[in-house]
Amino acid sequence: MTTILTVPPSLDDGTFESLLQQMAPLAADAKVLVDARHTRWASPYGLIGLLTLAQSRADTPQFIPPEDPNTASYWARSGFFRNAEKLYEMMRPVPRSRTGDSNYFLEITPIAKTEDVQHVVQHIQERSAAIMETLGFPPSGAIGFSVVLSESCQNIIEHADGPGWVAVQNYDWKKRLGRRVVVIAVTDCGIGFRQSLAPKRGSSDRWDDGAALESALSRGTSRFHDPGRGQGLAGIKRYVAKWGAKLTIRSGTARIGIIPAWDDELALIEHLPPFPGAQMQIIIPQAVAS
Amino acid sequence: MLQLMPLDLRKALARAECDLYSNLVTRATGRAVRSQLETMLRDMPGQRLAVLDFTHVGVLDFSCADEIVAQLLLRFGAGLPAHAPALPTPSYFMFRGLAEAHLEALEPVLERHGLALVAEGPDGSMQLIGMVEPDEHSTWQLVVASGGGDVDAIASFAAEARMDLHDRLVALARRRLVIQTAAGFHPLQHH
Numbered sequence: 132m133t134t135i136l137t138v139p140p141s142l143d144d145g146t147f148e149s150l151l152q153q154m155a156p157l158a159a160d161a162k163v164l165v166d167a168r169h170t171r172w173a174s175p176y177g178l179i180g181l182l183t184l185a186q187s188r189a190d191t192p193q194f195i196p197p198e199d200p201n202t203a204s205y206w207a208r209s210g211f212f213r214n215a216e217k218l219y220e221m222m223r224p225v226p227r228s229r230t231g232d233s234n235y236f237l238e239i240t241p242i243a244k245t246e247d248v249q250h251v252v253q254h255i256q257e258r259s260a261a262i263m264e265t266l267g268f269p270p271s272g273a274i275g276f277s278v279v280l281s282e283s284c285q286n287i288i289e290h291a292d293g294p295g296w297v298a299v300q301n302y303d304w305k306k307r308l309g310r311r312v313v314v315i316a317v318t319d320c321g322i323g324f325r326q327s328l329a330p331k332r333g334s335s336d337r338w339d340d341g342a343a344l345e346s347a348l349s350r351g352t353s354r355f356h357d358p359g360r361g362q363g364l365a366g367i368k369r370y371v372a373k374w375g376a377k378l379t380i381r382s383g384t385a386r387i388g389i390i391p392a393w394d395d396e397l398a399l400i401e402h403l404p405p406f407p408g409a410q411m412q413i414i415i416p417q418a419v420a421s
Numbered sequence: 422m423l424q425l426m427p428l429d430l431r432k433a434l435a436r437a438e439c440d441l442y443s444n445l446v447t448r449a450t451g452r453a454v455r456s457q458l459e460t461m462l463r464d465m466p467g468q469r470l471a472v473l474d475f476t477h478v479g480v481l482d483f484s485c486a487d488e489i490v491a492q493l494l495l496r497f498g499a500g501l502p503a504h505a506p507a508l509p510t511p512s513y514f515m516f517r518g519l520a521e522a523h524l525e526a527l528e529p530v531l532e533r534h535g536l537a538l539v540a541e542g543p544d545g546s547m548q549l550i551g552m553v554e555p556d557e558h559s560t561w562q563l564v565v566a567s568g569g570g571d572v573d574a575i576a577s578f579a580a581e582a583r584m585d586l587h588d589r590l591v592a593l594a595r596r597r598l599v600i601q602t603a604a605g606f607h608p609l610q611h612h
Contacts (some may be wrong), residue, residue, distance in 0.1 A: 245449040252446050252480055274480050274522030281446040281482040289448065289484075362530060369529070382523040 132191070138167040142177030144316075144379065150184065151404035160189035165219065168198045176412045177300035177317035179212045179239055182296055185218035186320040189406050194219035200266050202228075208233035209298065214241065218294055236262055236313065237280075237299035248284045252277050264300045265311050265369070266374075267418035276415075279370050282363035283317045284412055289363075291321025291408060310417040320407040324382040328352055340383030341401045348380065348387050375378060376415040382408070391416075426554025439505045444480040458493060462512060469512045470600065470609060476518030485521075486530040490516070496535050499597040513597050515609045516550075524550065539598055539609045549598065549609065557598075560589045564599045569607030576591075 136153045150165075157163065173181075185192050193213060197203045207226040210233070210291070216225070226405070230238065236258050238253055255262070259273030279393060287295035292397065301313045320364040321327075325343040331352050332338045346352040346369070348413045353361030371378045371389050377396075379388040393416065446452065448588045462471060462493065473490075475481070497512040514560075519540050531537060531551030540550050549561060567578040579586070594601035600609060 179541060210457075245447045248447050249444065249450065256444065271522060274520075275525060277444070277446075277480040278482045278522075278526055281480065282484065283448055283463050285482075286483055360531060362487060364524065366483040381527060 133162040133164050136163050136165045138170045138181070140168055140171050141170055142167075142173040142181075144180075144381075144410070145174040146173065147270045148176055148178045148181075148403060150407050154184070157221050159187075160332065160421055162190055162192070163188060164193040164195065164222070166195045168195050171199055171202050172195045173202075173206065173312055175209075175235075175239070175300050176208060176318070176410065177191040179298055179316055179318045180208065180216060180410060181211070182214055182239070183320045183406075183408060183410070185215070186294070191218070193222050195222045196225050205233075206226075208238075209235055209300075210239035214239055214296075222249070235298065236298050236365035239296055239298045241294060242287045242297055242317075242319075243283050243294045245288060248281055248288065249303035251284055252281050255299070262299075262301075262313060264288070265312055265417065266415060266416075268374075275370050275373075279367050280315060281412065282367055282394050283315060283413070285322065285363055286411070287317070287319045288372060288411065290324075290327045291319040293319055293321030293408060295319030295321070295408070304416075308416055310419070312417065315413040315415070315416045318410040321408045324380075339401075341387070341399055344380060344382055344385055344387040345399065348389075371413060372402055374415050374418075375415055381406070381410040436465040437513075445475055445478050445485040445489065446480055448488050451485035451492075455489050458489070459496070462497075468600075468602075470515060472515050472517055473511060473519070474517045475523055477522065478518070478562070481523045481526045483530055483535040486526045487533075490527060490538065491530050491536055492550075492571065494597065495534065497597070498547055498595070499536055511594075511597065511601075513600055513609055514538060515547075527551075527564050537596060537598060547610075548582050556589070557593060557596075560586070561593055561598055564590070564593070564606055565608045569599075569605060571605035575606060 133156055136150055154163065165184065183277055190385065204226050207228040210230065212225040215227065235406050241247065249334065255277050256273065259276065260270065262276060263270050263273050268274050284297050295318055297314065297317045299315050301311055304312050305308060323417060324347055328343045328346055336342065346365055351361040351365045368389060376390065377394050379386055384403045384405050385399065386403060386413060387399050388396060390396050390398055400405045422424035434586045445454065462469060494514060516538055527549060533550050537549055537553045540548055542548065547565060549558060563575050563578050567575045572590065575590065576583060576586050590599065591601065594606060595598045599608045
């Protein structure tokens with residue numbers, strides 16, 4: 132029997148949870164069909180989340196692409212179908228696109244080895260002028276942006292023990308914030324924070340996904356004994372604070388965040404539907420002219 | 422005799438077969454570049470002053486800053502505790518071409534390890550970066566102002582007598598922030 136997982140009309144980090152909710156009761160090897168026919172919009176987090184979802188299944192899942200041609204075309208240009216075709220059995224033809232067709236700052240890109248991170252940083256450096264202009268940051272801010280991207284992707288290489296994805300796009304959040312934002316999304320299908328940091332847990336400590344995320348984000352705990360480790364996430368936190376940005380990391384059944392004043396999400400949410408690996412999102416708002 | 426050794430990080434990147442990129446990012450890249458730098462250093466006998474030139478480096482991330490700068494300083498003895506035996510032929514490092522963006526990655530890394538380094542500005546002036554106590558800083562400034570020499574010569578530049586100046590200079594030399602020779606203590610200068 133095949134279970135249909137319905138992709139919501141608007142797919143972002145919040146509504147992605149409804150997909151995971153549908154998947155939660157299923158065995159890992161249960162056959163699933165991901166139905167995106169009625170989906171009209173997806174954030175970078177949503178799109179790379181769909182790729183990670185496919186990687187989390189024991190059997191190759193099936194996929195029905197969006198019926199709306201504009202949506203399907205946009206997903207193609209983002210690089211989604213190019214990668215999804217390797218992970219899903221496509222139930223309908225999908226539009227073709229070439230790398231570089233989209234207005235994505237960074238199209239959906241697989242991260243599996245160090246050279247992938249080098250490539251991503253090089254690509255973002257080439258687009259840095261447009262990104263800084265979008266954010267209203269001085270040109271010198273491009274380096275910090277690249278550092279955040281590099282360290283976010285390196286979490287996959289250094290800690291996930293599994294492959295991952297990254298994408299960067301900008302949006303005009305007129306209604307929600309009255310400003311443009313740049314969104315960095317990084318996901319992986321690896322071992323997650325709880326398992327990665329398990330050797331560092333105290334014997335009497337509560338240890339679950341929430342505790343592991345708190346340990347990593349609040350105390351800079353790393354799986355390695357070297358005191359030089361664990362600086363990437365700490366550095367990301369500093370940039371997030373400097374930019375008034377929002378950082379969320381989901382792993383297992385919990386999500387932790389650094390929530391700025393312009394957002395009202397909870398800093399820690401637990402008892403979410405389980406999902407392997409880690410999913411990070413950074414939303415950087417355009418600077419307000421002083 | 423102190424040997425000067427200019428180290429262009431772009432060349433080390435190229436020798437580490439990372440020459441497609443002038444960005445110092447990822448731990449693996451950092452390890453490869455440090456390995457190249459260590460090989461270059463091993464090729465030079467005796468006491469060395471290595472100048473690491475960041476002029477052509479674009480992005481420096483925290484992981485690479487840790488693998489290259491912090492680990493290099495630590496491996497060549499800058500982080501040794503006071504009671505540990507000093508290395509027989511110490512290496513000293515000066516850093517050139519560090520931009521503000523590089524420092525944003527470098528300073529937290531140095532603080533994490535309790536390290537400091539000497540950076541040379543575009544005008545040739547020097548400054549300390551990283552974890553430095555005010556007393557260490559004022560002692561280092563004395564060495565720079567005096568141009569170096571024995572303890573008495575350096576002490577003559579102090580506004581007031583310092584009984585413990587010798588110990589402080591030795592401590593700075595152990596941190597690789599001044600050069601210690603038989604003739605005394607000297608700033609990290611290559612000219």
